[in-house]
Amino acid sequence: MSYRVLALKWRPQRFEDVAGQAHVSRTLSNALRSGRTAHAYLFTGPRGVGKTSTARILAKALNCERELDDRPCGECPACQEITDGRALDVIEIDGASNRGIDDIRELREAVRYTPARLRSKVYIIDEVHMLTQDAFNALLKTLEEPPPHVVFVLATTEVLKVPQTILSRCQRFDFARLRGAEATARMEQICESEGIETERDALALIALKGDGSMRDALTLLDQVAASGIRPLTADVVRDALGIAGRELFFEWTDAILAGDASQALSSFARAVDHGSNLQELAEEFLVHLRNIMVVATEPTLLEQVEGTDEERARYGDAASKFEVADILRFCRLQMDSVQQMRRSAFPRVHQEIALAEMCALPRSLDLRKFVSVARSKFGEGAPVPKAPATQARRS
Secondary structure, three states: OOOOOOHHHHOOHHHOOOOOHHHHHHHHHHHHHHOOOEEEEEEEEEOOOOHHHHHHHHHHHHOOOOOOOOOOOOOHHHHHHHHHOOOEEEEEEOOOOOHHHHHHHHHHHHHOOOOOOOEEEEHHHHOOOHOOOOHHHHHHHHHOOOOOEEEEEEEEEHHHHHOHHHOOOEEEOOOOOOHHHHHHHHHHHHHHHHOOOOOHHHHHHHHHHOOOOOOHHHHHHHHOOOOOOOOOOHHHHHHHHHHOOOOHHHHHHHHHHOOOOHHHHHHHHHHHHHOOOOOHHHHHHHHHHHHHHHHHHHHHHHHOOOOOHHHHHHHHHOOOOOOOOHHHHHHEEEEEEEHHHOOOOOOOHHHHHHHHHHHHHOOOOHHHHHHHHHHHHHOOOOOOOOOOOOOOOOH
């Protein structure tokens, strides 16, 4: 039997299996239990967070032959047919390739017919924002008053492109971007079931690279696991995926603190020579600076930094050495560099200039700290220097 990739093999089959979307699962389960299901749903959120999987689970729950209150049994013929993609009454439509008015007219004709086998017909339209304006207009009336045996589930990553007239006729569910800890916990369960020996730091690194997408994280896990190296460590993951690692970025920020442009540029050159992608380096360094900025602004926000406990501790230490005004300037410089690199013939130069400029910029002076030090040294009555008076404008 051919190998099935982890993203397909471990696709959620129950509401509770959808990682990081407890608010959606809870509401849908309660609606099923109370019999208050809607005729049209809109699932929106980032890629790979479970929108289409949840739509399939909902289709199974609506048609399960065992008629459980709030979840599909997963074992009856109806559930099996939907799981295997063989159910004639669960129709998945790709909005990108079926986006015209003629496609929607065919759908309007088809919804009039009763289900061939199941209780309810479920139409899942993925990437619905790709439909044309005429197609949306053609769908409007059917979506507002479909036959009683039809349920629509629209899924999109760009909800702002969906007309308000469509949104007003659907129950909207916003799927959240997965936090690193949630993706890591799910991958730990999968690795244990698959017999893949791994370290938690390695999975945390994969989750970080997955950027909030469970599907992307499992694809990366598949790629790393294919190396055959066991156990999977953070170093194995970095080598397999070409990730520079945050140690490199801490080197850069140490050089910036020291005002040593030579050290920063030499470290950057070694990373490039090692084969790191320039654009990814720039974007990951921006995330690194953002993490320092968040902690420097308020130390209690350290929990918002995704990474290992050791990395969080290092971010706390690094943030204590930066003034907030300085790290904000560095973030702006890096954002400009990232944008310019995308359309430049010389992307490396832009990043080198940004690093050199960060090292060369004069540091900000926090007047509150200055006054606090002055008062501790000279007493509470120490005079605070006033700004020179400006000359009055001549009329």
